[in-house]
Amino acid sequence: MADSPLATIRGRVLAPSPRSRTIEQWPDALVEVAADGRIAALREAPPDCTRPVTWPGAVILPGxxxxxxxxxxxxxxxxxxxxxxxxxxxxxxxxxxxxxxxxxxxxxxxxxxxxxxxxxxxxxxxxxxxxxxxxxxxxxxxxxxxxxxxxxxxxxxxxxxxxxxxxxxxxxxxxxxxxxxxxxxxxxxxxxxxxxxxxxxxxxxxxxxxxxxxxxxxxxxxxxxxxxxxxxxxxxxxxxxxxxxxxxxxxxxxxxxxxxxxxxxxxxxxxxxxxxxxxxxxxxxxxxxxxxxxxxxxxxxxxxxxxxxxxxxxxxxxxxxxxxxxxxxxxxxxxxxxxxxxxxxxxxxxxxxxxxxLHQDDRLGCIAPGFDADLVAVDVPARLSGPALLDALLFRHDAGPVRATMVRGRVLRGEAPTLEPGPTPGPEPSRPA
Ligand SMILES: [Zn+2]
CATH class of the missing domain: 3.20.20.140 (Metal-dependent hydrolases)
Known part of the structure; x- marks a missing residue:
């Protein structure tokens, strides 16, 4: 029996490929973290997703x-x-x-x-x-x-x-x-x-x-x-x-x-x-x-x-x-x-x-099912995407700070209360009109 989900994080995600030195950008994704601290799922947020963005203005990358x-x-x-x-x-x-x-x-x-x-x-x-x-x-x-x-x-x-x-x-x-x-x-x-x-x-x-x-x-x-x-x-x-x-x-x-x-x-x-x-x-x-x-x-x-x-x-x-x-x-x-x-x-x-x-690639360095939920949220202006986002993240020394740091789904620093516990709903329930 798989562990029940601990939390679902919503936001912009930068997901490194396992081997190819490339980064996949997800403009609006859900990262589901299981109770054992591992990532259970990474998927696009549905168009009618009602879950709030976990750290507004931040991008999420591996630790x-x-x-x-x-x-x-x-x-x-x-x-x-x-x-x-x-x-x-x-x-x-x-x-x-x-x-x-x-x-x-x-x-x-x-x-x-x-x-x-x-x-x-x-x-x-x-x-x-x-x-x-x-x-x-x-x-x-x-x-x-x-x-x-x-x-x-x-x-x-x-x-x-x-x-x-x-x-x-x-x-x-x-x-x-x-x-x-x-x-x-x-x-x-x-x-x-x-x-x-x-x-x-x-x-x-x-x-x-x-x-x-x-x-x-x-x-x-x-x-x-x-x-x-x-x-x-x-x-x-x-x-x-x-x-x-x-x-x-x-x-x-x-x-x-x-x-x-x-x-x-x-x-x-x-x-x-x-x-x-x-x-x-x-x-x-x-x-x-x-x-x-x-x-x-x-x-x-x-x-x-x-x-x-x-x-x-x-x-x-x-x-x-x-x-x-x-x-x-x-x-x-x-x-x-x-x-x-x-x-x-x-x-x-x-x-x-x-x-x-460091020979820890079996569990670390990717945001994908089975990897440990070691995640970092960093402020990068929301208007940026693609190469400009990576440029800002790395090369603007005055750019945004780290908002949250997590190891195995546990927030070591940052805004833990905005983490919404509970499972990711399948299709998000639609709001009453
Ligand atoms: Zn040295």
Whole structure:
């Protein structure tokens, strides 16, 4: 017996295709949400529909997916201290050291969850600090706020100040403990990930063990690659036996379909073809890449190779929690590369693409029967439709705010009372004349 409907939402709907990087626009649709939080139906509102529009003036899209973001950098968003390596030394590591304090960690975890919900982000791939306590605090906040995350300890056992490091044995034991207690909680809403921060911060042993655990437990493995020329040079000095940056990760068992690599700006042709051969996912972080002067990732190339690509805010090098702003930065970066990626594809990447990159596309990223009702309502002027609607949604930074954010049909923020509970009537009863 199917669950009875929980609610029916009426409005303009932007529904990503499962695979084709296109968005279907429904000018007036009914989204029926079942009591189990899944979408039961998406159909056109009948001409005589009497159900009020749920969020007048808003468009409804799937929850946005942040494929790369750093919890302990929430409060240093916008901290300007130059390119990657000086920025890490001056802005990031002193801040991350503060996450040894549970009170501080808890306050920032709240701020981060609020920021996700305010921007319509329902799933995020989150790097924590090297502190097991702070990581647990973040997971608790994600659970309490009703959000989704694939998160983990940032593994670092060298090349940074001692307060932000954790010896490999302790870090891996903490990963095992968190995995045992948190992974898969609430039907997969919260998932653990192995996160060797980047090759520079990890001894070969730590890298190898992170890769091993990822494969053994089928956990996402997230890390950074080829963000900045100085970073690349230093990486190759630390791992002289590897043929290139990707080779460092390959040599330590960190590359495969579960791998999500952030940045990918300065990869060689050979590295790109190996990413494709190993079905690696890419987290594209263009706003961060602009802020640190890192360069522009060849997004069109990644897409043409058939790689799974998501968009990442990369807060705090990224200056915003808004995936819409990140999509706008991705557009700018694509033009600078001479290979435009337009708004329809970018919105697809910010929703469906992210779900695919994080291996959650069986349930997320589409508005269609069987998918979870992770939905966002965003104000866009009612007169707009077609390409102009997508342009306004992504490129007008002063345009409308997120009106409501839902995960599995539960409103995390926004105007819940206008949600009308009850089943969708078949044909709407006609009003008496
Ligand atoms: Zn990052």
């Amino acid at each position: 946005l997916v942040d494929a790369h973001v750093h919890y302990p950098q929430t409060r240093i968003l916008g901290s300007a201290s130059g390119p990657l390596l000086p920025w890490l030394e001056r802005s990031v590591f002193p801040e991350e050291a503060r996450f040894a304090d549970p009170g501080y960690a808890a306050a920032v975890a709240e701020e981060m969850c609020e920021a996700f919900i305010a921007q319509g982000t329902t799933l995020a791939a989150i790097y924590c600090s090297a502190h097991p306590g702070a990581t647990e605090i973040l997971l608790e906040a994600i659970e309490r706020h009703g959000l989704r995350a694939v998160a983990g300890l940032a593994l670092m056992d060298r090349s940074a100040p001692p307060p932000v490091l954790l010896p490999a044995a302790e870090a891996l034991a903490a990963c095992d403990d968190l995995h045992a207690r948190w992974h898969g909680r609430d039907d997969g809403r919260i998932r653990l990930s192995m996160i060797p921060r980047f090759a520079i911060s990890c001894t070969p042993e730590l890298l190898r063990d992170a890769g091993l655990r990822s494969r053994e437990h089928e956990l996402l493995l997230q890390t950074h690659i080829s963000e900045n020329p100085d970073e690349i040079e230093h990486t190759l000095e630390l791992f002289p036996g590897s043929r290139d940056y990707l080779g460092v990760y390959e040599d330590h068992g960190c590359v495969g379909p579960l791998t999500v690599l952030a940045h990918c700006i300065h990869l060689s042709e050979d590295e790109w073809s190996r990413l494709r051969a190993q079905d690696v996912a890419v987290a594209h972080c263009p706003d961060s890449n602009f802020f640190l002067g890192s360069g522009c990732m060849p997004l069109r190339k990644a897409l043409e190779l058939g790689l799974r690509v998501g968009l990442g805010t990369d807060v705090g090098a990224g200056r915003t929690f808004s995936l819409r702003r990140v999509a706008a930065a991705a557009y700018d970066a694509s033009l600078l590369r001479g290979a435009m990626v337009g708004p329809e594809e970018l919105l697809w990447l910010a929703t469906r693409g992210g779900a695919r990159a």
